[in-house]
Amino acid sequence: MSRWKPVDGLQVAIDGPSGSGKGTAAKMLAKEIGLPVLDTGLLYRLIGGLAIERAIALDESESLVALANEMLESVAWTVDGITFDGENWTDRLRSEAVGNAASKVASQPEVRECLLGLQRKIAESGCVMDGRDIGTVVLPGAQAKFFLTASVRERARRRWIQLKEQGGSSLEAVVEELKMRDQRDQERQHAPLLQAEDAIAIDSTTMRVDDVVDRMTGVLERRGLIVVS
Numbered sequence: 001m002s003r004w005k006p007v008d009g010l011q012v013a014i015d016g017p018s019g020s021g022k023g024t025a026a027k028m029l030a031k032e033i034g035l036p037v038l039d040t041g042l043l044y045r046l047i048g049g050l051a052i053e054r055a056i057a058l059d060e061s062e063s064l065v066a067l068a069n070e071m072l073e074s075v076a077w078t079v080d081g082i083t084f085d086g087e088n089w090t091d092r093l094r095s096e097a098v099g100n101a102a103s104k105v106a107s108q109p110e111v112r113e114c115l116l117g118l119q120r121k122i123a124e125s126g127c128v129m130d131g132r133d134i135g136t137v138v139l140p141g142a143q144a145k146f147f148l149t150a151s152v153r154e155r156a157r158r159r160w161i162q163l164k165e166q167g168g169s170s171l172e173a174v175v176e177e178l179k180m181r182d183q184r185d186q187e188r189q190h191a192p193l194l195q196a197e198d199a200i201a202i203d204s205t206t207m208r209v210d211d212v213v214d215r216m217t218g219v220l221e222r223r224g225l226i227v228v229s
C-alpha cells in the first residue's frame, strides 16, 4: 500500500543522461506514490536490439520506422521490464552495445514520432515517465518535471558496476562510451536531451537513491500533487 495518493492524472517527467539514476528513482517514486511507471529508454533499446538482431543499419530510417511499428504491435511492459512477441527482452537490452544502438535509432525523427502517441496515451491517466525528452516534448504539460544529473565519472562508475556482472569493459572505456552517448543525445536535432525550463534539477552525484526520491516527493507534496493516503 502506497503512503501517498496522487491527484487524478498526475504526470511526473524525469529526464537526464545515462546513469544519472532516473530509471531507479522513477520506479521507486512510482511505487511510493501509487502510479504506473514507464522507462521510455526501453522502447528505444528494443528497437535498437531488434535492429542489431536483424542486421538493419542504424541510420536506415524507413526500415527503422517499419521496425518501430512492428514493435508497437507486440510490445508489453511491467515495472520489471519489457516483452516483445511474448518473449522477455529486458536482460538482453541492458548492454552498452544496445544502449548505443538505441541512442543512434533515437536520433531519427521519424522513429521518435512513431513512439510519441504510445507514450502520451500511457500518460493520460497519470504516470511517472523517464527518458530524455519527457519534460520537453512528450509531456510538456506534466505537473512535475525533474532533471537528474551526476558527474560523468560517477555515472560511469555506476554503469561499470552493472556491466561487470556481464564481464564488461574497464572504467575508462565506460567513461568514454558514456561521453559519446551524452554528446549524441544532447546534440541531435530532434528532441535532444535537454532540461525543460520548468524542471527541477537534482544532482545525484553524492546522493543515495532514497534521498533523491525523498527530494521528489517533497516537491510533489508541497505542490499539493500528492496527499497522505
Ligand SMILES: Nc1ncnc2c1ncn2[C@@H]1O[C@H](COP(=O)(O)OP(=O)(O)OP(=O)(O)O)[C@@H](O)[C@H]1O
Binding pocket: 016, 017, 018, 019, 020, 021, 022, 023, 024, 025, 041, 158, 159, 162, 204, 207, 208, 209, 212
Ligand atoms: N543515487 C545513486 N547512487 C548510487 N547508485 C545509483 C544511484 N542511482 C542509481 N544508481 C545505480 O546506478 C545504476 C544506473 O541507474 P539507472 O539505471 O537508474 O540510471 P538511468 O539514468 O536510468 O540510466 P539509463 O538512462 O542508461 O537507463 C543502477 O545500478 C542503479 O542501481
Ligand SMILES: Nc1ccn([C@H]2C[C@H](O)[C@@H](COP(=O)(O)O)O2)c(=O)n1
Binding pocket: 018, 040, 041, 042, 044, 045, 099, 102, 103, 106, 107, 130, 131, 132, 133, 134, 181, 185
Ligand atoms: N525518451 C528517450 C529515452 C531514450 N532515448 C534514447 C537515448 C539513449 O541513449 C537511449 C537508451 O536510453 P536509456 O535506456 O539509456 O535511458 O535511448 C531517447 O532518445 N529518448
